[in-house]
Amino acid sequence: MSKQQQFLDVVDRDEAERRFQAAISLQPLGTESVALDECRGRILAEDIIATVDVPSFDRSNYDGFAVRANDTVGATEERPITLQLLDAEIAAGVVPDGSVSAGSAMTIATGGMLPRGADAVVMVEDTDFIAGQTLLVRRAIAAGFGVSFAGTDIGAGEILLHRGDLLTSRETGSLAAIGCSEVPVWRKPRVGIISSGDEIIEPGEVMKAGLVYDSNARILADAVSEAGGLPRSLGIVSDNLEQLRAKLAEGLQSCDVVLLSGGTSKGGGDVSYHAVGELTDPGVVVHGVALKPGKPICLAASQQKPVVILPGFPTSAIFTFHEFVVPVIEQLAGWRKKQPRSLPARLSVKINSSTGRTEYVLVNLVERPQPENADHPELAFAAFPMGKGSGSVTAFSRADGFITIDRHEEIVEAGSPVQVQLIGQDLSPADLVVIGSHCVGLDYLMSQLQDRGFKTKLLAVGSSGGLEAAIRGECDLAGIHLYDAKSDQYNRPFLTDTTHLIPGYQRTQGLLYRRGDQRFEGKNVDTFIEQVIASDQCVMVNRNQGSGTRIHIDRLLAGSQPAGYAVQARNHNAVAAAIVQQRADWGMAIEHVVDPELLGFLPVCQEQFDFVVNRQRQERQAVLAFCDLLADQQIRDHLQSLGLTIGGPT
Numbered sequence: 074m075s076k077q078q079q080f081l082d083v084v085d086r087d088e089a090e091r092r093f094q095a096a097i098s099l100q101p102l103g104t105e106s107v108a109l110d111e112c113r114g115r116i117l118a119e120d121i122i123a124t125v126d127v128p129s130f131d132r133s134n135y136d137g138f139a140v141r142a143n144d145t146v147g148a149t150e151e152r153p154i155t156l157q158l159l160d161a162e163i164a165a166g167v168v169p170d171g172s173v174s175a176g177s178a179m180t181i182a183t184g185g186m187l188p189r190g191a192d193a194v195v196m197v198e199d200t201d202f203i204a205g206q207t208l209l210v211r212r213a214i215a216a217g218f219g220v221s222f223a224g225t226d227i228g229a230g231e232i233l234l235h236r237g238d239l240l241t242s243r244e245t246g247s248l249a250a251i252g253c254s255e256v257p258v259w260r261k262p263r264v265g266i267i268s269s270g271d272e273i274i275e276p277g278e279v280m281k282a283g284l285v286y287d288s289n290a291r292i293l294a295d296a297v298s299e300a301g302g303l304p305r306s307l308g309i310v311s312d313n314l315e316q317l318r319a320k321l322a323e324g325l326q327s328c329d330v331v332l333l334s335g336g337t338s339k340g341g342g343d344v345s346y347h348a349v350g351e352l353t354d355p356g357v358v359v360h361g362v363a364l365k366p367g368k369p370i371c372l373a374a375s376q377q378k379p380v381v382i383l384p385g386f387p388t389s390a391i392f393t394f395h396e397f398v399v400p401v402i403e404q405l406a407g408w409r410k411k412q413p414r415s416l417p418a419r420l421s422v423k424i425n426s427s428t429g430r431t432e433y434v435l436v437n438l439v440e441r442p443q444p445e446n447a448d449h450p451e452l453a454f455a456a457f458p459m460g461k462g463s464g465s466v467t468a469f470s471r472a473d474g475f476i477t478i479d480r481h482e483e484i485v486e487a488g489s490p491v492q493v494q495l496i497g498q499d500l501s502p503a504d505l506v507v508i509g510s511h512c513v514g515l516d517y518l519m520s521q522l523q524d525r526g527f528k529t530k531l532l533a534v535g536s537s538g539g540l541e542a543a544i545r546g547e548c549d550l551a552g553i554h555l556y557d558a559k560s561d562q563y564n565r566p567f568l569t570d571t572t573h574l575i576p577g578y579q580r581t582q583g584l585l586y587r588r589g590d591q592r593f594e595g596k597n598v599d600t601f602i603e604q605v606i607a608s609d610q611c612v613m614v615n616r617n618q619g620s621g622t623r624i625h626i627d628r629l630l631a632g633s634q635p636a637g638y639a640v641q642a643r644n645h646n647a648v649a650a651a652i653v654q655q656r657a658d659w660g661m662a663i664e665h666v667v668d669p670e671l672l673g674f675l676p677v678c679q680e681q682f683d684f685v686v687n688r689q690r691q692e693r694q695a696v697l698a699f700c701d702l703l704a705d706q707q708i709r710d711h712l713q714s715l716g717l718t719i720g721g722p723t
Contacts, residue, residue, distance in 0.1 A: 082359065082360060083361035083363055083368070083430075084359060084361070084362060084363065085362070085363045085431070085480070086362055086363065086364055086396070086431055089362045089370075089372060089397070090397060092359050092372070093358055093372040093374070093379070093397060093401075094401070095358075096355050096358045096373075096374035096377070097374045097377050097378065097379045098377040098378075098405075099401065099404045099405065100404075100405075101118070101259045101260075101404070101406065101407040102259065102260045102261075102262055102329060103259070103260050104118040104119070104257050104260065105257075105258060105259075105260050106255045106256065106257055106258075107255070107256055107258055108254065108256075109245065109248055109249060109253060109254050109255070109256055112240050112245060112248075112256040112258060113240055113241065113242065113245055114239070114241075115239075115240050115256070115258035115259070115261075116238070116239060116240070116259045116406055116407040116408055117235065117236050117237060117238045117244075117256070117258060117259075117407075118236060118257045118258050118259045118407060119257045120232050120234070120235055120236050121233045121234040121235075121248065121251075122230065122231070122232055123227045123229055123230065123232075123233045123251045124229060124251060124252070125227075125229055125251055125252060126223045126224035126227065126228055126229050127224070127226045127227035127250050127251060128221050128222075128223055128224075128225070128226060129223060130186045130223050131187035131220055131223055132184060132185070132186065132187065132220065132221045132222075132223075133163075133181045133182065133183060133185045133186075133187060133194045133219060133220060134183065134194065134219050134220065134221055135183055135194055135196045135197070135219045136181075136182055136183050136197050137181060137194045137195050137196040137197045137200070137219060138156075138158070138179065138180055138181060138194065138195050138197070138210075139163065139173055139178065139179045139180075139181045139185075139188050139191035139193075139194055140156065140173065140177075140178045140193055140194070140195050140210070140214075141173060141174075141175060141192060141193070142192055142193040142214055142215055142216040142217075142218065143175075143216075144156060144175060144176060144210075145195060145210050145213045145214050146213055147213060148210045148211060148212055148213045149211065149213070150211045150212075153201070153210055154210045155203075155208065155209060155210075156176055156177060156207075156208045156210060157176055157178070157206060157207065157208070158177075158178050158179075158180070158202075158206045158207065158208045159171060159173070159177055159178065159179045159180075160206075161179055161180075161188075162179070162180040162181075163179060163180065163181040163182065163185040163186060163188060164185060165182050165183065165184035165185050166184075167185070167186070168186060169185075169186055169187075169188035169189070171188060172188050172189035172190040172191075173190035173191040174190055178195075178210075179191065187220055192216045192217065192220070193215065193216055193218045193219055193220060194218065194219030194220055195210055195212065195214055195218075195219065196212075196219065199211050199212040226250075227250065227251060233247055233248075234247065236407075237407060239408075240256070240258070258407075259407030261302055261303040261406055262301075262302045262330055262405040262406055263302070263305055263327065263328040263329050263330070264297045264302040264304050264305065264328060264329065264330040264331075264332060264402065265305050265307045265323075265324035265327065265328035265330070265331045265332065266290050266293050266294055266297070266304060266305065266306055266307060266332050266334070267307045267308070267310060267317070267324060267331070267332070267333045267334070268287050268289060268308070268309045268310070268333075268334045269309070269310045269311075269312065269317060269333060269334065269335050269345050270311070270312060270335050270385070271311050271312045272284050272285055273285060273286075273287045273309050273335075274287065275287060276288075276291070282654070287309060288387055289334040289335070289383070289385070289387055289390050290309075290334065292390070292391055292469075293332060293334065293391075293394060294306060296391065296394060296395070296399070297332075300398075300402040300403055300406070300408075301402060301403055301406035301407075301408055302330070302402040302405075302406060305327070305328060307320055307323060307324050308320070312344050313344065314344045314347055314348060317344050317345065317348040318348050318351070321333075321348050321349065321380075325375055325376075325378060325380070328378075329378060329405060330379045330381075330398070330401065330402065331378070331379070331380045331381070332381050332383060332398065333349065333380075333381070333382045333383065334382075334383050334385060335382075335385030345382045346360070346371055346382060349371060349373050349380055349382055352373055352374075352375045352380065354374075355373075355374055356373055356374070356375070357371060357372070357373045358372055358373060358374060359371070359372040360372075362393075362430075363429060363430035363480055364392075364393070364396070364432075364433065365426075365427065365431070365432040365433065366384070366386065366388055366389035366392055366393075366433065367384055367389045367392050367393040367396070367433075368384075368430060369384050369389075370383060370384060370389075370393045370397065372397060379398070379401055381394075381397065381398055387469070388435070388468050388469055392433055392469070392475075413494050413495075414494070414495045415474070415492050415493055415495060416438075416453075416454065416493055416495065416500070417454075417490060417492055417493070418436075418438060418452055418454040418456040418490070418491055418492075418493050419441065419452045419454070419456065419488060419490055419491070420456050420458075420485055420486070420487055420488065420489045420490075420491050421456060421457045421458075421487060421542065421545075421547065422457070422458065422487050422538070423484065423485065423486055424478065424484070424485040425483070426478045426482055426484070427483075428480060428481060428482070428483050430480050431477060431478065431479065431480045432477070432478040432480075433475045433476070433477055433478075434458050434459075434475055434476050434478060435458070435459040435468050435469065435472035435474075435475050436456040436457055436458055436473065436474060436475060436476055437456070437457045437459065437471070437472060437473050437530065438454040438455070438456055438457075438473040438474065438500065438502075439454065439455050439457065439502075439506045439508070439530070439532075439542075439547050439548060440453060440454060440455075440502055440506075440547075441454060441455045441545075441546065442545075442546035442547075442687075452490060454493070455542075455547045456476060456491055456493055457508070457532050457534065457542075459471070459472055469496070472496060473493070473495065473496065473500060474493040474494050474495040474496050474500075475493070475494055476492065476493055476494075477494070501528065502528075503528045503529055503530035504522075504527040504529065504694070504695040505519075505522060505527055505528075505529045505530070505549050505550070505693075505695035505696065505698075505699060506529075506530045506532070506547075506548045506549050506550075507519065507529070507530070507531045507532070507539075507549065507551070507552060507684075508531075508532045508534055508539045508542040508543070508547070508548040508550075508551055508552075509532075509533070509534065509535065509536055509538065509539020509540070509542070509543075509548075509550075509551040509552035509685075510533070510535060510536045510552045510553055510554055510620060510621055511531075511533040511552075511643075511644045512552060512580070512663070513663075513665050513666075513715055513717075514577070514578055514580070514682065514712050514715055514717045515531070515552050515682075516531075517711065517715065518699065518702055518703070518708070519531055521702055521708060522695065522698060522699060522702065527695050527698060529695075532548075533644065534619065535617055535618070535619030535620035535623070536551075536552070536553040536555045536619065536620060536621040536624075537619040537620075538619045539551030539552060539685070540553050540555065540567055540572075540685055543572055543685045543686065544569055544572060544687070546571075546687045546689055546690065549686065549687075549690050549693060549695060549696050550684045550685065550686055550696065551684065551685040551686075552577075552682065552683075552684055553567070553621065553682075553683060553684075553685055554580075554622075554680045554681060554682045554683070555567050555621055555624065556621070556624060556628075556678075556680065563680060563681035563683070564681060564683045564685070568685065571687055571688055571689075572685050572686065572687055572688065573685070573686050573687075573688055573691055574683055574684070574685060575683060575685070575686060575699075575700060575703070576683055576703075577681070577683040577684055578681075578682055578712055578718055578719050578720075579679050579680065579681055579717065579718040579719075579720075580663050580664070580665070580679075580682055580716065580717050580718070581663065581664040581676050581678075581679055581680075581716070582622065582661060582662070582663055582664075582676075582677050582678050582679075582680050583661065583662070583664060583667075583674045583675050583676040583677045584598065584659060584661055584674070584675040585648060585649060585652050585659060585660050585661065585662055585667060585672050585673070585674060586652065586658060586659045586672065586675075587652055587653070587655070587658065587671070587672060587673070588669075588671055588672055588673050590673070592608070592611060592658075593658075593659065593673060593675070596675070597675070598629070598675060601659075601675060602629050602630065605635045605658075605659060606630065606633045606635055609635070609636045610636070611635060611636065611658050611659060612635075612636045612637040612656075612657050612658045613635050613636065613637040613638060613657055613658070613660055614637055614640050614642050614647075614648050614652065614656070614657035614660040615637065615638055615639070615640055615641050615642070615660070616641060616642060616643075616648070616661065617641045617642070617643050618641070621680070622645070622661055622662070623641075625661060625677065625678065625680075626661050629661075629677070637657055637658075640657070645662035645663050645665070645666045646662075646666050648660040648662040648666070649662055649667065649672060652672060653668070653671050653672065661677070663716075664676070664716050665715055665717075682717075684699075
């Protein structure tokens with residue numbers, strides 16, 4: 074299929090947005106009145122003008138005595154002033170009976186109405202009694218002390234809240250203070266969500282080979298809510314054009330926006346585009362945007378209602394949703410235009426991009442060390458690309474933000490300054506950042522730290538990448554298992570003067586294959602490797618470059634690149650899954666991921682998994698807590714239950 078057949082009109086991002094927004098209505102959808110106890114999170118549709126003063130009377134701020142301030146002039150602890158205490162007592166919610174004249178005082182409670190004649194309240198702790206009705210005042214006060222005068226908080230006729238304000242607990246409290254029980258808000262746009270594809274099943278159904286759970290619908294529904302919309306699930310539709318036509322018509326009839334997930338190309342099996350392509354008022358306005366991820370997005374409209382087909386891959390779907398759909402939902406919901414929050418950072422590794430389309434790269438941010446006595450402070454954060462691809466479900470949720478690579482830029486060098494657009498409004502740095510190799514034992518230790526109140530972040534980039542980050546001081550710990558053949562040691566030969574080794578545990582690495590595969594059963598490591606090198610029918614699944622496991626594999630293969638060598642899994646579980654699902658025949662992983670009923674395991678080596686810390690960071694509280702975990706006997710027992718051995722050479 075040619076490019077012209079596959080995409081109608083690939084345009085740049087700004088042109089796509091211009092065409093799309095020109096074809097739809099962006100006006101708020103009208104107002105509705107909601108009860109005060111239901112308005113939190115809504116957007117005000119009208120200015121709120123106070124109809125009463127708050128407070129509505131002169132109110133006492135303390136338990137004490139209503140007085141005339143002039144009567145307290147000169148009062149001290151040593152020379153108190155005497156006042157005549159009146160019989161009346163003023164409780165909160167009671168209108169005073171009587172007034173305060175010169176030389177007198179009246180008992181008043183916090184929140185009580187100030188009586189006529191009084192202009193201040195002296196606190197009870199600054200007074201004493203003598204002879205029954207005689208009050209001793211031991212402190213001079215000024216007029217207005219201890220009093221909130223009527224209208225000093227909110228004045229009648231004042232604009233309390235403005236149209237477009239987001240109602241949080243602060244605003245709802247103010248509304249309650251002026252007696253507002255019904256609140257005018259913009260109606261939330263109803264957003265219909267259709268998932269399409271024969272391979273899509275609902276969460277909770279039994280998983281079968283070739284099927285996928287519908288994660289996009291859940292992500293999109295909650296993202297719609299976060300943007301101020303009201304999501305409505307229209308269900309999963311198989312790849313049937315008639316059924317999808319009917320579901321699209323239902324969405325256009327009952328909703329203000331319709332989103333379809335998947336089926337954005339023009340292949341015969343992708344019916345979403347064919348159904349939306351039949352709309353003619355104006356119908357499809359953009360099919361294909363020069364973005365990565367997100368190129369195949371389809372933007373359309375029907376009678377000024379937005380219709381969007383989002384790419385099926387989760388990261389592509391949520392990126393393009395935030396780029397094109399969120400601004401529309403927010404405007405329909407009456408939100409004010411938001412300015413994206415961004416911050417500068419320094420790129421940790423080199424990125425190769427493709428010219429011709431703008432690329433968005435998800436990144437994690439970690440704090441960088443600041444050199445002492447530097448004339449110009451360094452950028453505070455380092456940006457680590459996630460590298461999970463548009464098919465990842467978790468990448469967007471775990472990223473701190475993303476960087477934008479211009480369509481004309483092919484390479485962004487490591488160390489380059491970049492601008493990171495934050496995905497959330499708040500960036501809360503982790504107490505412990507671990508970069509390096511992934512391990513089930515490390516997962517457990519990080520979980521235990523979380524339970525102890527520490528916020529943690531783990532970036533699995535491989536042992537080599539973790540070691541480099543530790544040397545640069547861009548992480549607290551690096552999990553590594555690097556073997557040095559010359560010294561026959563793990564990890565220690567790779568340390569520098571600026572780094573320190575924290576001993577971890579040992580784990581067994583081995584060769585995995587499907588149980589019953591006679592090509593591998595009964596072989597030792599040498600004959601196993603001879604077999605896979607000799608036969609192109611023995612397909613491997615490799616590990617990512619820079620990982621300690623990849624170094625073991627390359628050492629065993631001694632320069633050979635068997636079938637499947639270019640296919641790289643990012644963790645041990647992915648290696649096991651590829652072999653069980655017959656996408657590969659063999660690979661290398663730790664023993665813990667092996668299901669003995671499904672996989673055979675041929676041990677290769679007992680490797681040391683340790684932790685490297687930059688000496689500038691080794692006294693940080695979270696690092697010390699991590700070391701305490703490694704010394705805790707209960708923790709060590711659990712690590713051993715995971716097949717990890719504590720102690721031994723490091």
